[in-house]
Amino acid sequence: MGKCEQCIIKQFNSLKSLTKDELVRISSCKTSKTIKKGEVIFEEGETLNGVYCIKDGICKLSKLSENGKDQIVKMVVKGQLLGHRSLISDESSNLQASALNDMEVCFIPKSEIIADLQKNPKFSFDVLKDMAHDLRESDDIIVNMAQKSVKQRLAETLIYIHDSFGVNSDGTLSVLLSREDYASIVGTATESAIRVLSQFKKEGLISTVGKFVKIENLNGLKRME
Amino acid sequence: MGKCEQCIIKQFNSLKSLTKDELVRISSCKTSKTIKKGEVIFEEGETLNGVYCIKDGICKLSKLSENGKDQIVKMVVKGQLLGHRSLISDESSNLQASALNDMEVCFIPKSEIIADLQKNPKFSFDVLKDMAHDLRESDDIIVNMAQKSVKQRLAETLIYIHDSFGVNSDGTLSVLLSREDYASIVGTATESAIRVLSQFKKEGLISTVGKFVKIENLNGLKRME
DNA sequence: ATTAAAACATGACAAATATCATATTTAAAA
DNA sequence: TTTTAAATATGATATTTGTCATGTTTTAAT
Numbered sequence: 001m002g003k004c005e006q007c008i009i010k011q012f013n014s015l016k017s018l019t020k021d022e023l024v025r026i027s028s029c030k031t032s033k034t035i036k037k038g039e040v041i042f043e044e045g046e047t048l049n050g051v052y053c054i055k056d057g058i059c060k061l062s063k064l065s066e067n068g069k070d071q072i073v074k075m076v077v078k079g080q081l082l083g084h085r086s087l088i089s090d091e092s093s094n095l096q097a098s099a100l101n102d103m104e105v106c107f108i109p110k111s112e113i114i115a116d117l118q119k120n121p122k123f124s125f126d127v128l129k130d131m132a133h134d135l136r137e138s139d140d141i142i143v144n145m146a147q148k149s150v151k152q153r154l155a156e157t158l159i160y161i162h163d164s165f166g167v168n169s170d171g172t173l174s175v176l177l178s179r180e181d182y183a184s185i186v187g188t189a190t191e192s193a194i195r196v197l198s199q200f201k202k203e204g205l206i207s208t209v210g211k212f213v214k215i216e217n218l219n220g221l222k223r224m225e
Numbered sequence: 226m227g228k229c230e231q232c233i234i235k236q237f238n239s240l241k242s243l244t245k246d247e248l249v250r251i252s253s254c255k256t257s258k259t260i261k262k263g264e265v266i267f268e269e270g271e272t273l274n275g276v277y278c279i280k281d282g283i284c285k286l287s288k289l290s291e292n293g294k295d296q297i298v299k300m301v302v303k304g305q306l307l308g309h310r311s312l313i314s315d316e317s318s319n320l321q322a323s324a325l326n327d328m329e330v331c332f333i334p335k336s337e338i339i340a341d342l343q344k345n346p347k348f349s350f351d352v353l354k355d356m357a358h359d360l361r362e363s364d365d366i367i368v369n370m371a372q373k374s375v376k377q378r379l380a381e382t383l384i385y386i387h388d389s390f391g392v393n394s395d396g397t398l399s400v401l402l403s404r405e406d407y408a409s410i411v412g413t414a415t416e417s418a419i420r421v422l423s424q425f426k427k428e429g430l431i432s433t434v435g436k437f438v439k440i441e442n443l444n445g446l447k448r449m450e
Numbered sequence: 451a452t453t454a455a456a457a458c459a460t461g462a463c464a465a466a467t468a469t470c471a472t473a474t475t476t477a478a479a480a
Numbered sequence: 481t482t483t484t485a486a487a488t489a490t491g492a493t494a495t496t497t498g499t500c501a502t503g504t505t506t507t508a509a510t
Contacts, residue, residue, distance in 0.1 A: 146412025187371025
């Protein structure tokens with residue numbers, strides 16, 4: 001099994017602030033897992049006993065609304081940590097995590113992470129910075145949800161995925177989502193998401209290659225904002 | 226001027242995790258301020274050089290959407306800290322803070338807070354917990370904005386204010402908001418907020434005493450969710 | 451007290467979005 | 481392959497919400 005000290009993935013998250021000794025200790029008690037597309041990593045309400053460091057793949061964090069619809073709140077990708085929030089607040093998870101494609105993750109037990117958070121101020125300050133950034137992102141999402149139209153939100157979602165998660169060699173968005181997923185991100189009915197995407201296609205703003213979406217006119221989408 | 230060591234307000238926020246020495250040091254460089262209702266504490270985009278500890282009063286955190294409408298993202302009340310997020314992420318504020326009633330605050334310079342965050346793990350872990358909780362709250366707001374009707378959101382807002390900020394001796398909500406404020410929280414047009422509140426009144430769910438709102442049927446409002 | 455300006459209220463209508471029905475296409479399973 | 485199920489697509493219609501207009505009430509200023 002790989003060693004945390006040598007793992008390059010940690011460069012992208014707060015684990016980079018741990019000392020070599022701390023990494024060796026964590027490495028000795030972590031476990032690697034493979035998660036298949038569609039599989040649930042943890043359920044809403046589940047008590048987590050560790051965090052996941054994502055070595056490869058992407059997952060969605062969603063919450064079931066009272067009307068029975070799923071709302072995707074965030075997407076977490078290769079290089080990022082998963083589950084640390086619930087660990088810190090010492091509560092059961094308020095979100096469900098499920099894989100959007102095949103994933104490889106390392107699981108680090110709760111006790112190790114918490115110990116380091118309480119002993120290594122550099123590490124905890126790093127996590128703090130990360131969460132401050134997440135809160136900023138949440139503010140933006142709230143404003144968009146509250147003030148913008150479905151069309152605008154969907155356009156921004158496409159741009160966000162493009163900018164944050166990148167594209168394949170043919171220019172299509174590397175993250176493959178169903179229309180239902182798009183609807184769950186934007187907060188609309190699946191039919192509405194389908195209609196808007198069809199419209200974007202007609203207007204030449206996007207095209208599709210198989211199930212993949214390709215942005216053809218980024219500025220056109222941006223101008224919609 | 227009051228001394229932080231003896232101030233009871235800090236019991237309600239992360240400052241309680243500071244040592245006596247740290248509190249004495251902070252006390253010596255803090256400044257007290259009075260802020261009048263409606264006054265802006267800091268603007269969107271402003272670089273903060275410290276945090277505010279709210280001794281009395283309540284303020285709103287809002288963000289201007291591209292369509293020119295203000296969205297209230299959060300309300301911060303007596304006992305809580307203000308501005309620490311931007312300080313931590315070392316970016317200019319993404320939100321505007323303005324007083325909803327007369328306030329008394331203590332201003333603590335950035336350098337002091339950052340130093341303590343980096344030296345006192347108990348303090349930083351406490352702030353971390355606080356932010357994890359805020360993120361949870363943000364998730365809920367996102368889901369509500371995305372999935373619920375204006376009527377449901379307004380009902381929940383009233384319940385939230387009731388539960389979080391309490392009531393006056395006559396049972397009216399202690400926080401006094403204009404219809405425009407309610408609209409900015411819910412993310413709707415002012416006219417819509419007015420209409421829904423009128424409807425709630427007709428249905429006996431709420432009543433008004435002057436400009437204050439009183440919840441008459443909490444379960445009725447809750448059942449709307 | 452009078453005037454001006456906000457805040458609140460309500461009607462009429464338009465626009466956005468949800469819902470229901472029903473095809474069609476695509477993917478999965480037998 | 482054939483069958484079945486799931487995902488995508490689109491029309492028709494109902495509901496929700498926004499916008500504009502206008503009136504009333506409340507608050508602030510002269």
